[in-house]
Amino acid sequence: MKNKLALILALTICASAFAGCGGASSGESSKAAESSAEVAETADNSGDTIAEETASEKLLAEYPVNDGAYDFKQGATENMLGRSLLNRGDTSRLAAKIQRAVDDPKAVTNICYLGDSITAGSGASGSAKQYTNLITAWWEENLSLYVLGTNAGIGATDSYLAVHRAYRDVPPESDIIFIEFINDQDSEFYQATMDSLVRYCLALENQPAVILIEPSTEGGGSPQSAHLKVAETYDLPMISYHDAIIPEIDAGNFAWKDTSNDNVHPNDAGHAVMAQCVLNLFDQVKDGLENESKEVTPFDPAAVESPTGDRFAGATLGSADTPELVEVVDAGTFTESAQFGNFSGGWGSTTGGSAVFKIKCKDLGILYHKNISGTFGKVAVKVDDNAAVIVDGDFPGGWGNYPKAEEIFSSDETAEHTVKVEFINGDTAPDFEILGWMIS
The missing domain is CATH 2.60.120.260 (Galactose-binding domain-like)
Structure with a gap:
């Protein structure tokens, strides 16, 4: 089964990219393009300010860029995958869902993809090339035979709207929920909207694994700094497609046009690499399942303090x-x-x-x-x-x-x-x- 999926991914990442900017283009990325990663600062004993190394910088030091030009259509390198796991977080919920699928391959796994036009599939030349469907295919090939995938991607939207529509668009029986919003900004407001959205998803009765995905705009725009604060607060896995590709582009190893046909939406190769970044985490958890904790503690919003005050509770x-x-x-x-x-x-x-x-x-x-x-x-x-x-x-x-x-x-x-x-x-x-x- 793995060989079959490997062939699917290989065909996907080697295919030529076609135009596919459904939903949004420059308008969709206008807010995110203004975002920039914040570097935390602290003061030493002399009173001088010293910049702390960010999580992205630490991973870049551990997983440096390729030594020279690289063909992006060949997929992600090991170092790109290493950088993409910006926050591994608590994987017990994911491990529990994988264990259930291993124990009962006929069990239905519900996966919800909540996001904007990237999640809706813009930039991909067909549904089979979308990162969402590549993830679903992996689950079907490697774990349970039946996956009910819900694509709740709506073009040009952000997590502010998402926290208000989650009650109707995220199935309460979801086992895994992916959240992706390139249209957010790196701001306190979007930290608050993402905070309340994550709290809503974690509190669902089926105790879903919640995973954040961070794309990028051309030039490296991303709201991932604000989102990372949320991921760290609730110890969530966070996958950064941004950190996988932008350092390579900055180093001149490949160009943005190799990853996208516009300024925000991944092309076929980009969707494939985004899926690879997620499946890298899945493979890690699956391969080490015996040693993974599968004890899941129900999330009680009343007992877990929100750093933003849970402004959008009950949205x-x-x-x-x-x-x-x-x-x-x-x-x-x-x-x-x-x-x-x-x-x-x-x-x-x-x-x-x-x-x-x-x-x-x-x-x-x-x-x-x-x-x-x-x-x-x-x-x-x-x-x-x-x-x-x-x-x-x-x-x-x-x-x-x-x-x-x-x-x-x-x-x-x-x-x-x-x-x-x-x-x-x-x-x-x-x-x-x-x-x-x-x-x-």
Whole structure:
């Protein structure tokens, strides 16, 4: 079975890359491209500041770049794989799932892939070449015969939206959950969204193994510094495709264009290497299964402190289909039913105007339709007497339409709030669609 999968991977990484930028391109990577790895600092006895060696730097010293040019289509080198395991973490949950599959090959394993357009498969020339399906194929070839794979990747989205949609998109019976969001930034906000998302997944009754995957944008942009803080907090495995390839590119051993056809989405060879990085961990755990701990402690959110305050605990999406969450006080001109992609039950207007809602929350965000037609305008979103937040539905010259999530309001206490949405540019661009409210 291993030989069969090896052939699949070999064919994948040797295949020529084709264009495949579904979902997002430059727009999707704009936030992540601004990210940079933070280097922790400490002071010595003299008062001078000394930079501490980061986890990435330590691994680079242990697993240096190739000595000269390398054909990326041949797959990952051993040192690339070594660098990619940025945080091995506690593998007991993964070991327990692997042990179950070994003991009962006919048992169904549920694997959920939660992410953005990379997880959705953008950049790959076909479904069989996507990193998600390569991982699923490995499991079927090497462990249990039956895998139920759930691809919950949505292009141009981030972990802020993901923490609000996880309840509907992540099957509660998941055995393994992969989380990948290149659209996050290396910031405290995205540390908080990832923190709450991870806590939600860890607390699922089936006690899934949760694994973070960190891609890269051209130039090395990545939110992995913020995500690593979360992985270290909960001792999670974290796989860095970024650390596997960027040092080699910086050294001139191969070029970004060998890994991607745009500035963010891996091509066939990139998807194959990303899968290799994950399967490197799987192989380690499987081969050392006898010595791996398989004792899993249930995660109790009330007993495990969140370093970010678990700001988005209980996050959910509110729409016209959930009147218990969102009360329409005055629909005004927002009487059209709004639907886009994976989201329905929203409110749309084609004539400008306004609408008023009542929503009980501590933190509130708006999910809206970002549109390239030129007919979508700006609205002011005002919560109670707070300053209005301007939200622009127009995406001039963009790569395509997409669902955009934006935080509107945050407080320390849950309370009922009046939320008014009002056009600010007359009828010159009269369209706007609220796809949902992000409530926590």
